[in-house]
Amino acid sequence: MTVEHDKLKQLALAVLDTEIEAVTALRERVNEHFLKACDFMLACSGRIVVIGMGKSGHIGGKIAATLASTGTPAFFVHPGEASHGDMGMITSKDVVLALSNSGETSEILTILPLIKRLGVPLIAMSGKPHSTLAKCASAHIDVSVEREACPLGLAPTSSTTAALVMGDALAVALLEARGFTAEDFAMSHPGGLLGRRLLLRVSDIMHTGNDVPQVEESVLISEALIEMSAKGLGMTAVTNHQAEIIGIFTDGDLRRVLAQEINIHTQPLSNYVSRNCKTGHPDMLAAEALELMQRFKINALLITDDKQQLQGAINMHDLLRAGVV
The missing domain is CATH 3.40.50.10490 (Glucose-6-phosphate isomerase like protein; domain 1)
Structure with a gap:
């Protein structure tokens, strides 16, 4: 029929x-x-x-x-x-x-x-x-x-x-x-996407130690580029002489520098740092980090402790691999 x-x-x-x-x-x-x-x-x-x-x-x-x-x-x-x-x-x-x-x-x-x-x-x-x-x-x-x-x-x-x-x-x-709460819900759903989104913390997936790109603000742009290329996170943390974070330098910042036809081998990085950058905490949920990055349209996030000392870094690829996105 x-x-x-x-x-x-x-x-x-x-x-x-x-x-x-x-x-x-x-x-x-x-x-x-x-x-x-x-x-x-x-x-x-x-x-x-x-x-x-x-x-x-x-x-x-x-x-x-x-x-x-x-x-x-x-x-x-x-x-x-x-x-x-x-x-x-x-x-x-x-x-x-x-x-x-x-x-x-x-x-x-x-x-x-x-x-x-x-x-x-x-x-x-x-x-x-x-x-x-x-x-x-x-x-x-x-x-x-x-x-x-x-x-x-x-x-x-x-x-x-x-x-x-x-x-x-x-x-x-x-x-x-x-x-x-959302965390209570996650405890009932430890497996699959729900568990990953609700239980996973930034400390579980962030890059730490020598894997975190980091340069002092006094270096040349070209030196920062070498550090970024070596660590592969699409950015580098920028610190002062006391190892305190003063900002971040990203692939986007580099593109803007190159568009101005600036000589990266002679110009200091300090003039082009994105200061007052957004940071995360190791104990925050990975889902919270994702929301922060999406809200401010950034692809990487520096992770600091309560004293604003650099602890690690994550980017959107890390969240993708962890199944949070």
């Missing part, structure tokens, strides 16, 4: 429009019930145990993962398995977050008495405010939708999107309330 591309596009846009409407309707559901759920989760001394069947289970797994990675310890338990031993994973210190669009999922209703017996708060996220699950909950978050994006009205589409978005809203609200 061949379907025209225009028809496919119309169908896809209709899905997006329906789901946008469903998400927009959630704004008024961030109410006292939502806040009550947040209070239970913030007061939890154990874990947030997320349960759900079918598509709600898939959404629940993602919500649990988002909570856990943003400062709220959480894990997912399959309600069917809970009836066969996994209830032992839920303790009296936990909070249960149950997802069911109908609020009548039999596998969840079966374990409700056990959850009640533990005395743990039960947060329900469903599309039926008057369902059995909603009535048994300590707090109920309404994620009902007017219609599914599926033209048959059968496949969970808008309803799962609404639950997922509300789960994100819970996780981020809790993140802010806990004072969760």
